Amino acid sequence: MKWDFKSGEPIYQQIMRVLRTQIASGEYPPGCRFPAVRELALEAGVNPNTMQRALAELEREGLLVTVRTTGKFVTEDQELISRTRSDLAADSIRALIGSLKNLGLTEEQILKEVEHSLKEVE
Amino acid sequence: MSVIFECRDLVKSYGNVTALKGISLQLESGRIVGLLGPNGSGKTTLIKLANRLLQPTSGELRIAGETPGVKTKAAIAYLPDKDFLPDWMKTDALLKFYGDFFPDFDRQRAEEMLMSLNIPSNLPLKKMSKGTREKVQLILIMSRRAQVYLLDEPIAGVDPAARDYILRTILNNYEENALVLISTHLIADVESVLDEAVFLKEGQIVLHKSTDEIREETGKSVDEYFREVFRC
Numbered sequence: 001m002k003w004d005f006k007s008g009e010p011i012y013q014q015i016m017r018v019l020r021t022q023i024a025s026g027e028y029p030p031g032c033r034f035p036a037v038r039e040l041a042l043e044a045g046v047n048p049n050t051m052q053r054a055l056a057e058l059e060r061e062g063l064l065v066t067v068r069t070t071g072k073f074v075t076e077d078q079e080l081i082s083r084t085r086s087d088l089a090a091d092s093i094r095a096l097i098g099s100l101k102n103l104g105l106t107e108e109q110i111l112k113e114v115e116h117s118l119k120e121v122e
Numbered sequence: 123m124s125v126i127f128e129c130r131d132l133v134k135s136y137g138n139v140t141a142l143k144g145i146s147l148q149l150e151s152g153r154i155v156g157l158l159g160p161n162g163s164g165k166t167t168l169i170k171l172a173n174r175l176l177q178p179t180s181g182e183l184r185i186a187g188e189t190p191g192v193k194t195k196a197a198i199a200y201l202p203d204k205d206f207l208p209d210w211m212k213t214d215a216l217l218k219f220y221g222d223f224f225p226d227f228d229r230q231r232a233e234e235m236l237m238s239l240n241i242p243s244n245l246p247l248k249k250m251s252k253g254t255r256e257k258v259q260l261i262l263i264m265s266r267r268a269q270v271y272l273l274d275e276p277i278a279g280v281d282p283a284a285r286d287y288i289l290r291t292i293l294n295n296y297e298e299n300a301l302v303l304i305s306t307h308l309i310a311d312v313e314s315v316l317d318e319a320v321f322l323k324e325g326q327i328v329l330h331k332s333t334d335e336i337r338e339e340t341g342k343s344v345d346e347y348f349r350e351v352f353r354c
Contacts, residue, residue, distance in 0.1 A: 005314055007343030010334035042293055045286075046314045047154050050334075 003044045011046055015054035017088075018044075023063055023074055024085035034064060034072040123150040126270060126301050127172070132181035134167050141167040143325040144181065149301055151269065154292075154315055156333075156344075157305040159322030160352050165305040166203055168322070169274045173200050186269055196224070199268035201260060203275040203305075209248035213241055213258060220262050232265035235291070253284040260288055264295040271302045277311055285311050310345040319344050321351060 005014050022028050041051040058064045062080055064072050100110045127149040134142040142164045149155055157165050170176045171183055174190035185194045213236055220227045239257060247255055260276060277285045293315060296302050306312055313333060321329040333344050340347050
């Protein structure tokens with residue numbers, strides 16, 4: 001039930017990444033009502049203050065919008081959501097490239113391996 | 123948020139052993155704070171002083187502006203580190219007992235939690251497993267609408283599933299504007315619920331910081347950092 005947190009990075013930042021992913025993937029679709037802080041805190045197994053901080057930061061980024069007295073909603077700004085999705089994708093790809101380069105692969109080999117794996121997945 | 127728990131130069135000696143060597147600490151309401159330290163570092167002594175089960179040798183301690191006494195007992199929900207209720211008592215008697223003693227006890231909430239655990243109302247504490255007994259005691263404490271929750275080792279000695287239950291119960295039930303102080307040496311299990319950590323070492327505070335600050339500044343989890351500070 002609890003989310004898995006890594007060491008050495010503030011938990012609110014790790015929560016932001018999880019929620020950003022959930023918004024970008026459409027698990028929380030645009031315009032949908034976001035769960036209450038306490039509910040989310042319980043799901044993640046974290047302190048409500050920590051969850052509140054993560055939500056406030058996401059609001060600053062524009063991904064969440066507070067409608068006075070009714071709660072928080074996912075933005076309807078499709079462009080912002082797709083930008084968030086590409087940012088997250090770019091992060092994963094950078095990490096992948098980093099570890100493949102560590103393995104000693106050249107850029108050509110990386111491309112070939114990725115294409116190969118893509119075909120296998122299909 | 124205002125300071126609700128405050129001590130200044132607090133000293134407690136037992137004969138020629140000094141358990142607390144002049145502690146000064148301010149904690150605010152609305153926070154969940156971990157009181158972290160190895161065995162014998164003074165955690166239980168501090169919590170007992172706050173509950174007036176012990177008298178300070180010197181120094182000052184104030185909770186919600188009052189020296190520990192009758193008034194503070196109404197404001198503090200205290201979970202001791204060992205079984206503290208008569209073991210022949212059945213759950214329905216315990217509910218009545220708590221209702222009689224504490225005006226802020228929410229009996230309905232306690233009943234709901236007991237029911238969701240399928241604990242029969244006529245079961246005495248001594249017939250329960252250790253894990254169930256710990257859960258029942260915690261349910262009684264967390265059903266109070268207190269200003270300060272002092273939880274001494276709430277997760278020690280129970281299995282990981284029971285630990286999750288206990289932490290969830292704390293998160294689910296504490297009053298939003300209350301201070302929750304959790305003493306433990308099982309840091310990995312609690313660190314994601316803590317706002318702040320207080321490290322106690324040989325009767326002195328060696329660190330008091332927000333857990334996010336610790337993670338950011340040290341690049342380590344609170345648990346890893348703790349192991350480093352307290353390496354034997």
